Amino acid sequence: MSSITVPPPKCLQKTFVAPRRHMFGPGPSNVPPRILAAGAEPIIGHMHPEMLEIMSDIKSGIQYAFQTQNNMTIAVSGTGHTAMECAIFNAVEPGEGVLTAVNGIWGERAAEMAERIGARVNSIVTTAGGYFTSEEIDRALAKHKPVLFFLTHGESSTGVVHPLDGIGDICHKHNCLFLVDCVASMGGAPLHMDKQGIDILYSGSQKVLNAPPGTAPISFSERACQKVFNRKTKPVSFFLDMTWLANYWGCDGKPARIYHHTAPVSAFYSLRESLAILAEQYVKYIADCHMLYCKTKPSDPLKHSFFHMLPTVTTIVAPPGYDWKEITSYIMKNHNLEISGGLGPSVGQVLRVGLMGGNSSKASVDMVLEALRDALRYCHKSKV
Amino acid sequence: MSSITVPPPKCLQKTFVAPRRHMFGPGPSNVPPRILAAGAEPIIGHMHPEMLEIMSDIKSGIQYAFQTQNNMTIAVSGTGHTAMECAIFNAVEPGEGVLTAVNGIWGERAAEMAERIGARVNSIVTTAGGYFTSEEIDRALAKHKPVLFFLTHGESSTGVVHPLDGIGDICHKHNCLFLVDCVASMGGAPLHMDKQGIDILYSGSQKVLNAPPGTAPISFSERACQKVFNRKTKPVSFFLDMTWLANYWGCDGKPARIYHHTAPVSAFYSLRESLAILAEQYVKYIADCHMLYCKTKPSDPLKHSFFHMLPTVTTIVAPPGYDWKEITSYIMKNHNLEISGGLGPSVGQVLRVGLMGGNSSKASVDMVLEALRDALRYCHKSKV
Numbered sequence: 147m148s149s150i151t152v153p154p155p156k157c158l159q160k161t162f163v164a165p166r167r168h169m170f171g172p173g174p175s176n177v178p179p180r181i182l183a184a185g186a187e188p189i190i191g192h193m194h195p196e197m198l199e200i201m202s203d204i205k206s207g208i209q210y211a212f213q214t215q216n217n218m219t220i221a222v223s224g225t226g227h228t229a230m231e232c233a234i235f236n237a238v239e240p241g242e243g244v245l246t247a248v249n250g251i252w253g254e255r256a257a258e259m260a261e262r263i264g265a266r267v268n269s270i271v272t273t274a275g276g277y278f279t280s281e282e283i284d285r286a287l288a289k290h291k292p293v294l295f296f297l298t299h300g301e302s303s304t305g306v307v308h309p310l311d312g313i314g315d316i317c318h319k320h321n322c323l324f325l326v327d328c329v330a331s332m333g334g335a336p337l338h339m340d341k342q343g344i345d346i347l348y349s350g351s352q353k354v355l356n357a358p359p360g361t362a363p364i365s366f367s368e369r370a371c372q373k374v375f376n377r378k379t380k381p382v383s384f385f386l387d388m389t390w391l392a393n394y395w396g397c398d399g400k401p402a403r404i405y406h407h408t409a410p411v412s413a414f415y416s417l418r419e420s421l422a423i424l425a426e427q428y429v430k431y432i433a434d435c436h437m438l439y440c441k442t443k444p445s446d447p448l449k450h451s452f453f454h455m456l457p458t459v460t461t462i463v464a465p466p467g468y469d470w471k472e473i474t475s476y477i478m479k480n481h482n483l484e485i486s487g488g489l490g491p492s493v494g495q496v497l498r499v500g501l502m503g504g505n506s507s508k509a510s511v512d513m514v515l516e517a518l519r520d521a522l523r524y525c526h527k528s529k530v
Numbered sequence: 531m532s533s534i535t536v537p538p539p540k541c542l543q544k545t546f547v548a549p550r551r552h553m554f555g556p557g558p559s560n561v562p563p564r565i566l567a568a569g570a571e572p573i574i575g576h577m578h579p580e581m582l583e584i585m586s587d588i589k590s591g592i593q594y595a596f597q598t599q600n601n602m603t604i605a606v607s608g609t610g611h612t613a614m615e616c617a618i619f620n621a622v623e624p625g626e627g628v629l630t631a632v633n634g635i636w637g638e639r640a641a642e643m644a645e646r647i648g649a650r651v652n653s654i655v656t657t658a659g660g661y662f663t664s665e666e667i668d669r670a671l672a673k674h675k676p677v678l679f680f681l682t683h684g685e686s687s688t689g690v691v692h693p694l695d696g697i698g699d700i701c702h703k704h705n706c707l708f709l710v711d712c713v714a715s716m717g718g719a720p721l722h723m724d725k726q727g728i729d730i731l732y733s734g735s736q737k738v739l740n741a742p743p744g745t746a747p748i749s750f751s752e753r754a755c756q757k758v759f760n761r762k763t764k765p766v767s768f769f770l771d772m773t774w775l776a777n778y779w780g781c782d783g784k785p786a787r788i789y790h791h792t793a794p795v796s797a798f799y800s801l802r803e804s805l806a807i808l809a810e811q812y813v814k815y816i817a818d819c820h821m822l823y824c825k826t827k828p829s830d831p832l833k834h835s836f837f838h839m840l841p842t843v844t845t846i847v848a849p850p851g852y853d854w855k856e857i858t859s860y861i862m863k864n865h866n867l868e869i870s871g872g873l874g875p876s877v878g879q880v881l882r883v884g885l886m887g888g889n890s891s892k893a894s895v896d897m898v899l900e901a902l903r904d905a906l907r908y909c910h911k912s913k914v
Contacts, residue, residue, distance in 0.1 A: 149722065152597050154809035155590035162587075162802060164571035165580060174795060177573045185796060186570035187548035189561045189742060191868055196549060203546075206539035213536050223744065224608050227769045227791040259768050338533065352792060358573060360607065360744060360794030382766040384643050385611045405873060407611040408736060410744030411558060412569060413797065418546060425538035484575055489789065 167478075170514055171486035172302045172330060172459045172500040174352035174359050177416075181357055184419035185412045192409045200418050201395055201409075207421025208363040211332055211355075211428070212347050214339035218366040220395040221417055222386070223409050226329040226350035229362035231259055232386040233325050233346045234294070236366075236374045240264035243292035245322075247283070249276050249308070250301035251490030252327050260294075263382050268292065274491035275304045275461075280312055287320040293373070294323045300331025303489040305461025305498065307335050314343020323370050329353060332363075333424055333431055334458035334502055345370040351413070354431060354458060356503040357420035360413045424503070431503060432457075458506075460499045461492070465522060470497060473521045480524075481517040551862075554898055555870035556686045556714060556843045556884040558736035558743050561800075565741055568803035569796045576793045584802050585779055585793075591805025592747040595716055595739075595812070596731050598723035602750040604779040605801055606770070607793050610713040610734035613746035615643055616770040617709055617730045618678070620750075620758045624648035627676035629706075631667070633660050633692070634685035635874030636711050644678075647766050652676065658875035659688045659845075664696055671704040677757070678707045684715025687873040689845025689882065691719050698727020707754055713737060716747075717808055717815055718842035718886055729754040735797075738815060738842060740887040741804035744797045808887070815887060816841075842890075844883045845876070849906060854881060857905045864908075865901040 244260040268290040317324040323345040333354030345367040352359035392398040464470040628644040652674040701708040707729040717738030729751040736743035776782040848854040
């Protein structure tokens with residue numbers, strides 16, 4: 147191999163050991179040993195019978211987590227953003243209208259994705275931390291006549307959990323599909339895909355599910371399937387084309403599975419295990435998730451500062467006079483614990499504490515509160 | 531939670547243990563314990579300093595594996611198909627010309643991907659197992675004037691390794707970028723991105739690298755960057771937009787990393803470890819990869835049946851008179867060993883044996899040959 151011109155890199159000779167951290171930001175959350183162990187099982191083929199059974203189990207687990215009977219329920223081989231594109235790419239054709247509700251970063255990103263594929267995009271916008279009334283949504287749908295309405299259930303950038311009841315019916319009255327992002331809320335805030343009339347719902351693996359990032363549950367209602375599978379044009383992505391994915395996941399009723407792509411086998415092991423834990427713990431997770439909020443007494447200096455109550459990601463107004471970066475750095479350095487600052491429109495305004503799935507325990511809440519109080523004592527109020 | 535209408539699925543109560551198999555098909559290949567252990571390290575944040583260091587290590591490892599100095603070298607948070615779309619989505623604008631070389635399944639898929647984003651697609655086509663001369667490529671480029679030429683280095687569906695020398699120069703003479711798929715060849719067949727004038731090169735994690743599927747190395751030459759970063763339109767995918775990914779991977783020279791998506795942290799741990807092993811073993815891998823071919827004697831009944839020599843995936847003409855499915859099933863059942871049939875244009879015509887990375891050992895070769903001979907003895911020749 148005298149022809150090698152780029153030598154083996156020295157940096158790869160170092161053994162990597164991940165630091166142990168309390169992952170109490172908005173995600174990824176700590177992955178429990180049981181899920182890590184599942185992901186470390188030996189590899190099998192992406193179309194071996196055992197793998198198809200795992201995919202079937204994952205489908206059942208997502209149906210439970212989403213509270214849906216939808217047959218068209220799968221996990222996308224990618225992150226939450228991939229699922230977001232999967233939803234928009236499949237549901238929308240060029241020139242069709244999309245309405246996005248923007249009250250944080252996710253509505254903005256959905257709008258950008260829809261624009262890129264040539265959709266006619268309108269947005270309703272409110273301040274970071276705000277939400278939309280049914281009347282506002284109804285008026286905007288009547289005005290813009292979109293084929294798809296995007297709403298974020300758990301807006302992780304601002305800590306808002308958006309009410310969902312009734313919005314599906316409003317969308318359907320306007321012959322519009324209701325697309326909901328529940329990446330940051332699923333499993334931590336009550337959610338009922340079927341009862342709430344949600345047509346497309348997607349999430350991520352690295353929040354309440356406590357699996358590594360890299361897989362993303364998604365489900366399509368019968369109404370959504372009617373649109374997705376009767377398009378005039380092909381979706382821009384072959385990889386995310388639901389016609390192919392429906393077959394790969396055994397959702398299209400055809401006897402033979404056709405090779406589409408090589409699924410992330412190990413990540414599906416982890417996802418299956420995380421859904422198994424969710425099936426055992428869901429009721430407890432939902433109950434525990436409000437703990438950080440409830441635990442702080444009305445007299446607590448932190449209490450007054452909560453935004454709207456997304457149970458999974460508690461958003462606290464950045465304490466006035468402090469440099470928020472100094473607070474998060476102090477807590478990482480002295481408590482080995484991640485909490486994070488704002489994102490998108492909330493940058494500089496808030497601190498975000500994620501206590502998701504197995505992380506939403508009394509011990510974690512105490513640890514976060516102690517770390518926050520400690521940081522407020524030792525960080526320099528005068529700096530900003 | 532009386533409002534739950536979909537009960538917890540019983541199938542998730544079963545403990546999943548993956549069967550132990552010799553993964554000697556065209557991929558995924560067996561993942562060695564060292565890589566499985568790396569993937570099971572505790573999770574950290576996708577933008578923690580240690581993660582950025584891992585990404586930097588991955589970049590160095592890919593530069594070595596690709597034999598390139600390209601700064602714009604990253605891993606895509608997805609499978610080989612995702613990297614394929616990343617290359618095409620970023621390099622091509624609607625209405626521009628793409629030429630694909632079709633001698634198996636991958637050229638067809640590249641053509642389909644380019645068509646979906648509104649490119650003007652032409653193909654040169656040869657029979658499954660065939661390849662293209664420089665003159666044929668030169669003539670087709672002169673005729674169709676594409677901005678991008680797609681060629682598969684290791685065509686895993688037919689076992690052809692395509693010659694690369696000189697093709698980059700021909701492409702550049704026609705002001706065309708040279709895009710190469712090395713998913714099935716990288717690390718097992720000699721490859722020199724810079725010397726061979728390849729402008730965009732991508733691979734997958736689950737072949738010679740022996741990592742789980744789900745991450746995909748990709749690199750862009752300076753010439754490719756000139757086109758990718760001077761587009762008139764945005765790529766159809768936000769998730770795969772190289773302007774965002776270049777920043778996320780610290781390749782754009784800007785001091786601050788902006789949140790784009792949540793990378794598959796655990797999968798990047800595995801990928802880093804697999805690249806560390808490749809850096810140690812590359813020379814041996816390249817040498818060992820021809821073993822199955824060399825090991826069979828000229829007088830061997832299997833010898834005559836090889837197609838062209840892709841060292842990683844040895845393609846054997848399906849023995850006449852046998853049902854190939856009976857052979858692969860017999861070997862899976864009696865030898866706990868996966869080899870596979872054809873794919874796309876080679877279905878029913880060939881058996882495919884992948885001995886990749888750590889799997890390309892003398893012991894594996896003996897195991898495969900023994901299993902094949904055993905199957906030929908016991909399967910029913912009369913059936914077809």
